[in-house]
Amino acid sequence: MPDSGAAVRLLGEGFSPAEEMATFTAAHPEAGGIVSFLGQVRAEPGAHAVEALELKHYAAMTLPGMEALAAATRKRWALDGLLIIHRYGVMRAGDPIVLVAAAARHRRDAFAAADFAMDHLKSQSWFWKREKTASGWRWIEPRPDDHRDRARW
Amino acid sequence: MSTSGLAKLVFLGRLEDIAGMGELAVTPGPLEHILAALDPALAVELLGERVRMALNGALLGDNEAVVLAEGDELAFLPPVSGG
Numbered sequence: 001m002p003d004s005g006a007a008v009r010l011l012g013e014g015f016s017p018a019e020e021m022a023t024f025t026a027a028h029p030e031a032g033g034i035v036s037f038l039g040q041v042r043a044e045p046g047a048h049a050v051e052a053l054e055l056k057h058y059a060a061m062t063l064p065g066m067e068a069l070a071a072a073t074r075k076r077w078a079l080d081g082l083l084i085i086h087r088y089g090v091m092r093a094g095d096p097i098v099l100v101a102a103a104a105r106h107r108r109d110a111f112a113a114a115d116f117a118m119d120h121l122k123s124q125s126w127f128w129k130r131e132k133t134a135s136g137w138r139w140i141e142p143r144p145d146d147h148r149d150r151a152r153w
Numbered sequence: 154m155s156t157s158g159l160a161k162l163v164f165l166g167r168l169e170d171i172a173g174m175g176e177l178a179v180t181p182g183p184l185e186h187i188l189a190a191l192d193p194a195l196a197v198e199l200l201g202e203r204v205r206m207a208l209n210g211a212l213l214g215d216n217e218a219v220v221l222a223e224g225d226e227l228a229f230l231p232p233v234s235g236g
Contacts, residue, residue: 056165056166056169058163058165058228058230060163060207060209060210060226060228061207061210061228061230064210123233124233125233126165126230126233127233127234128165128166128167128231128233128234129234130167139166139167139170139231140234141232141234142232142233142234143234146234
């Protein structure tokens with residue numbers, strides 16, 4: 001895909017956010033600013049500690065939906081590049097889940113595009129999440145906040 | 154296993170646990186006939202108001218009549234929780 005396109009990947013294995021950012025940054029020397037967001041599995045102490053988190057996807061819809069979101073994001077802001085990486089499978093505390101980066105000539109477009117893409121990934125992308133704690137696996141329902149965040153746009 | 158002549162149901166998220174499987178091969182036909190042949194407890198969950206359906210990867214509207222043809226894939230999608 002050319003530099004002007006969006007790079008969208010759905011991964012079943014771990015990835016290195018630092019390496020991804022180095023590659024993305026090197027590919028966009030024309031950008032005056034790059035904004036990135038990294039989501040990782042939260043470490044929580046005590047009885048509610050999450051031992052593992054699993055994200056399930058649906059092959060027929062998840063990646064196509066992420067690609068449509070990337071296209072909508074690029075259409076809305078003047079970007080030099082956009083990167084969206086999302087994991088599926090079993091993850092543990094500290095593992096990266098999602099990385100979004102937006103490169104733009106000016107910083108406001110980059111901030112807004114990354115924020116927009118994240119709000120829609122959280123509330124609209126085709127992922128189902130379950131967590132394992134001491135009491136077993138539990139499916140996670142979307143939070144009302146996620147829908148409020150999407151409604152900002 | 155040959156699936157010729159069949160359609161497929163796909164259960165996502167917690168529906169996979171309730172169904173005890175991720176996919177089920179079914180005889181093509183109207184959805185109500187297919188659901189009537191399932192465990193009633195599962196059928197009730199599949200018809201929950203927060204569960205959306207997608208036919209071959211495309212979301213369906215709320216009141217669309219669904220008739221599965223051979224090779225069709227009908228997915229049941231509970232509310233998502235990504236990121």
